[in-house]
Amino acid sequence: MVEHPLDEALSLDVVEPGRFHGRTTPQYWNMAGPFGGVTGALMLRAVLDHPEAQGRPVALTVNFCGAVAEGDFEITARLVRGGRSTQHWQVEMTQEGRGVATTASVVMGVARETWGHRSAGPPSIPAPEAVPLFPTAIRNGWTAQYEMRFAAGAPTFPQADAPRAPDDIRSGLSHLWVRDAPPRPLDYPALAALSDSFILRIVQVRGDLPPTATATLTTYFLADPADLARQGGDYLLGVANSRAFAHGFHDQIAELWSRDGELLAVSTQMVWFKS
């Protein structure tokens, strides 16, 4: 049986408890390094693979400190503090001779039933089967590892040297159905990667491709393990937008909903852009 490319990308070898070895894979390559969503998923994976991990992921913040080079990396995960209801973890990715590439913090929480309430709802868009497939498969790199069906705000994927029309400012809002390609049962690392699978909003809004990079990404998991298990390999409804672009940075927000209207995860990131 052929391993799913995401499982290959998220495969970690234990060097010693809390210390892992891994390597980048070509399938999730981005323009100047691996896809940040997979880097974030790896940081989470290291915590989940730690013998002291308890509960289920609640929050993940990933700081992209420097470029990750093609090849080997090491991840260390350290339990900073554990309590009855939560654990706080600190995670670091290093590459030999290159220093710290990525840091992350992870909050784990005891899986339990409580009062619940959903004050927001998903946008109303046609079923995934009725929305055309966006052609990611013909592209190189990480977008080909996702099936995307845009009901609104499909990206233009401009050329790197495309001129920018200063008056042509588009909406940063996208609504899409998204899942791993090929489909794969949803788990927390896959959901962490999906939370970063939205094209950077500056590309969406301006229609050109300036030098840009995510500085920091935070994902909150509202779903418990049973909620994830119910999804199987089904589509998730993704919503992405931005509020402001100023002084070399822009914010980006995203939501991932189940087909039946549960909010599984929300994320936000701060994106650096050159000019």
Add this chain to the structure above:
Amino acid sequence: MVEHPLDEALSLDVVEPGRFHGRTTPQYWNMAGPFGGVTGALMLRAVLDHPEAQGRPVALTVNFCGAVAEGDFEITARLVRGGRSTQHWQVEMTQEGRGVATTASVVMGVARETWGHRSAGPPSIPAPEAVPLFPTAIRNGWTAQYEMRFAAGAPTFPQADAPRAPDDIRSGLSHLWVRDAPPRPLDYPALAALSDSFILRIVQVRGDLPPTATATLTTYFLADPADLARQGGDYLLGVANSRAFAHGFHDQIAELWSRDGELLAVSTQMVWFKS
């Protein structure tokens, strides 16, 4: 001249470069520890006071690992990686005999002018002078350190033993004018504290006061130093809301706008609640 209570709360003594000593102050006390907004501001303050800090704050993530006790604490700030355009910092607050209370990551960015665009706008509410003062001054603790004027979604501040009416679910949306009391010129630590000055949404939505605590808080600063200087001690327009409450946690989002419609900061947090 009497020192502003916020300056007193954010006062740090240098033990050695990157290592600071401070103490909690009664003015910003919360129910079971100091107000998390001031704890976050202290973590940022430690980076800003570090001799290697460059640029202006871009992002701050604060992880509330354990309760902070009344009294002395130590904060260490470490530059994880610095580049031409950003710096990544890791910060830790400890108390003697109690271990790590708080961790934080800070992204600093070179202050510079670039293309800008605001895709969201502030809600339209009456000027602060036309919105009644919310009575925080008569209360003990941190809320008395803020002047709040609610145009929508004023909190009820229930008693700890107030019964909950299960069918009485309110909106989690609040619109308010907010500033330090007494007014104080806006800077990044004050903005960091303000980004956590919104009553936890579960109190707002349910109208009771269950055991609850912020697990992690992330604030992005869209404002550059000149934007902050322009505010002086003026009111900011705050917006707070939540999207989902499930499995013992809820998300919370907030925006802080200038009176003239600039988005100065956005924040999000994941809040633990007992039941």
